[in-house]
């Protein structure tokens with residue numbers, strides 16, 4: 001079997017990359033080891049930059065119609081007696097332009113939408129239930145059941161997630177950081193009018209609620225490592241109470257979960273490969289970076305990698321400039337952006353990692369300042385959205401720490417838009433030229 005590009009892994013990253021390429025006439029073979037839908041929960045929050053990318057792929061309206069739109073994240077800090085002590089909002093509408101909301105969509109449904117669209121192209125070959133075992137000389141070594149076969153290609157892209165065989169084949173190591181907490185995660189029914197995201201914390205507890213379409217809500221509840229096994233031995237009513245204590249709005253809904261089977265354990269990790277590219281191979285998504293889920297960025301990073309690598313590879317074929325060294329453009333664009341998001345997610349995780357009252361107080365003050373200071377609020381939402389990157393400076397930190405007063409003056413829409421990545425910043429080789 002022959003192709004222009006071989007992709008290992010049909011998660012969101014691999015499928016988005018495949019769609020980008022097949023739309024531009026590239027012959028793609030994608031091997032996905034799972035023969036059925038994955039039973040585990042994965043990322044479901046689509047940030048504005050991902051919506052912009054899907055808009056260019058013609059999927060914006062379809063995704064919107066299968067999603068729940070999130071305009072604000074409501075951050076509640078509760079007292080020990082579970083009374084609301086403080087409230088702040090993270091508001092996507094501070095982002096000017098069309099992409100000023102996040103969207104929650106079921107992970108497997110999003111995969112189906114991208115896959116079905118890619119399958120409309122004759123130049124797309126999807127090998128389901130097929131494992132990529134490694135690489136030979138310009139071939140991917142595949143196995144389906146007991147049958148072994150090879151795919152010859154010009155480029156090989158690994159999108160196999162955390163256990164990437166492509167990453168191993170190109171000898172790129174990752175050093176994993178773990179956290180002092182785990183999460184319970186589960187989806188259950190919600191009230192129809194509960195449509196925005198909620199993050200509810202006390203000094204030693206955390207619950208995130210992210211409404212999905214079909215009146216469902218995805219939840220994450222922080223637990224100490226090792227507690228999952230003991231918790232599962234308790235009656236399910238114990239789990240219901242953990243939720244209803246913090247979020248009375250889920251009372252009457254969370255009880256529709258009647259056993260522990262659907263409640264999964266999520267272990268957050270963080271890593272960043274020191275390189276994404278070697279020769280004619282590259283890795284994207286969780287194959288090259290993992291982020292703490294607190295900021296809802298993991299899947300978005302995979303989509304953003306796929307956009308840059310897909311555009312670059314399609315340009316290389318279109319201009320007949322297939323020198324592998326061109327692939328380093330992908331790493332040059334994505335590495336620093338990914339690194340910033342990893343740090344952002346890590347900081348967000350730390351804000352909830354330590355069960356002490358002074359930490360809760362600091363967190364509360366930081367979020368209040370973030371909401372009140374118009375520039376800080378915009379910076380935060382811009383960085384989370386993926387539409388641009390504007391790092392916080394010492395002045396910002398002083399404002400957050402209460403050492404300097406908040407800035408009441410807002411930025412104009414035009415000034416804000418200047419902070420968005422331009423097409424030249426996303427795709428610099430288009431002006432600087434390929435080899």
Ligand SMILES: Cc1cc2nc3c(=O)[nH]c(=O)nc-3n(C[C@H](O)[C@H](O)[C@H](O)COP(=O)(O)OP(=O)(O)OC[C@H]3O[C@@H](n4cnc5c(N)ncnc54)[C@H](O)[C@@H]3O)c2cc1C
Pocket residue numbers: 008009010011012013014031032033034040041042043044045130131132133159160161162163164165266284285286287293295296297298299300302
């Ligand atoms: C349990 C879990 C929960 C998560 N929850 C959240 C969350 O709540 N919020 C958030 O932002 N992020 C979350 N994430 C992270 C987010 O889902 C990922 O960042 C995102 O899915 C990455 O997409 P990907 O395409 O790079 O990898 P994946 O989604 O992991 O896809 C990789 C695909 O490759 C296939 N594959 C693997 N090896 C091979 C092989 N050798 N041959 C062929 N196919 C192969 C796999 O079957 C899979 O389909 C979670 C991740 C996990 C693992």
